[in-house]
Amino acid sequence: MRAHRTSRPVQSVERARSQHMSEHENHERSTVSVIGLGQMGTRLAQAFLAAGYVTTVWNRTVAKADALVAQGAVRATTVEEAVAASPLIVVCLPDYKTVGDLLEPVAERLRGRALANLTSGTPEEAVRIADWAARHGADYLDGAAMSGTRLVGRPEGLFVFSGSPEAFTTHRTVLASLGNSVHLGADPALSPVYDTALFGLAWGALAGFYHAVALVGAAGVDPAAFAAVATGHMPFVTSLMADHARQIEDGRFPDDDGTVEVHAAAMEHLLHTSRVRGIGTDVPELIGNLLDRAAATGHGSSGIASVIETITKGERND
Ligand SMILES: NC(=O)c1ccc[n+]([C@@H]2O[C@H](COP(=O)([O-])OP(=O)(O)OC[C@H]3O[C@@H](n4cnc5c(N)ncnc54)[C@H](OP(=O)(O)O)[C@@H]3O)[C@@H](O)[C@H]2O)c1
Structure with missing residues (x-):
């Protein structure tokens, strides 16, 4: 009986310790977590994996993580697990509302971590989420992938970030595995401003190109x-x-x-x-x-x- 009584607390302490250890080890083991494995998020996770970083992934549709897991990614079964796994959390979702809806319930888990949001949005949304992250003790980087999916992981693929300089300095090497990752300044709004400005620049050039192709095409070129x-x-x-x-x-x-x-x-x-x-x-x-x-x-x-x-x-x- 005595042995039974003492063994129970010992077991629960051990279980608690092993839970803490596995969380701790997971945290130590995983460098970056990617939440949202659509076209872009999948490429981001692939780039982190290709650079040799332990990468934890989560996606609403579980099967979309299968190929990444086969390539060595760690599957998180919940958003909370994904957030708890790494010091750097990268999110890539359709819009900021979706980001907010997913992260709000696990906000306290973000404390002490860096959140890099590569979801497209407006300067106002970037400022709002940066304030929200700060209230929950997280460093925030707003980011934009400027070169579509095709250059992700290559040195010429441009990624712009703005927000916490400390977060960018701490995670600079990891973010550099995405491509040419540039920090624009401490104002989180800068990233979406550059995003739209560079989009307009690319379209200005492409509109000129399409016109030129039509013109020379009319001459049989x-x-x-x-x-x-x-x-x-x-x-x-x-x-x-x-x-x-x-x-x-x-x-x-x-x-x-x-x-x-x-x-x-x-x-x-x-x-x-x-x-x-x-x-x-x-x-x-x-x-x-x-x-x-x-x-x-x-x-x-x-x-x-x-x-x-x-x-x-x-x-x-x-
Ligand atoms: N694709 C590009 O070339 C490109 C280039 C620059 C920037 N971006 C930006 O990157 C972001 C993602 O684009 P994408 O092309 O990767 O989009 P996508 O292929 O449509 O993927 C969207 C992702 O968001 C997830 N998602 C959607 N609604 C959700 C919800 N309510 N809860 C949880 N997860 C949800 C989807 O999960 P499910 O798999 O479960 O549907 C999927 O993982 C956008 O802001 C886009 O503007 C994309």
């Missing part, structure tokens, strides 16, 4: 043949970005790369050729309008970077 020449032209375009950024900072727009009037005339040629070839004129019209408005506000003989003033002031034709 294959898209791939054109793309080979066009990609060779891009270093010139990116060099303009660096130079023009300096001009914008200085507020001086030398005409080294042509004046607004010269470019407006060239845009007229593009418009004319597009009409003659029977293709859409939306893209050159958009840019032509911008150049015309810059000229109308006195920038006709300024360098083309002066269009920034038209855009910044929000001046419109209508």
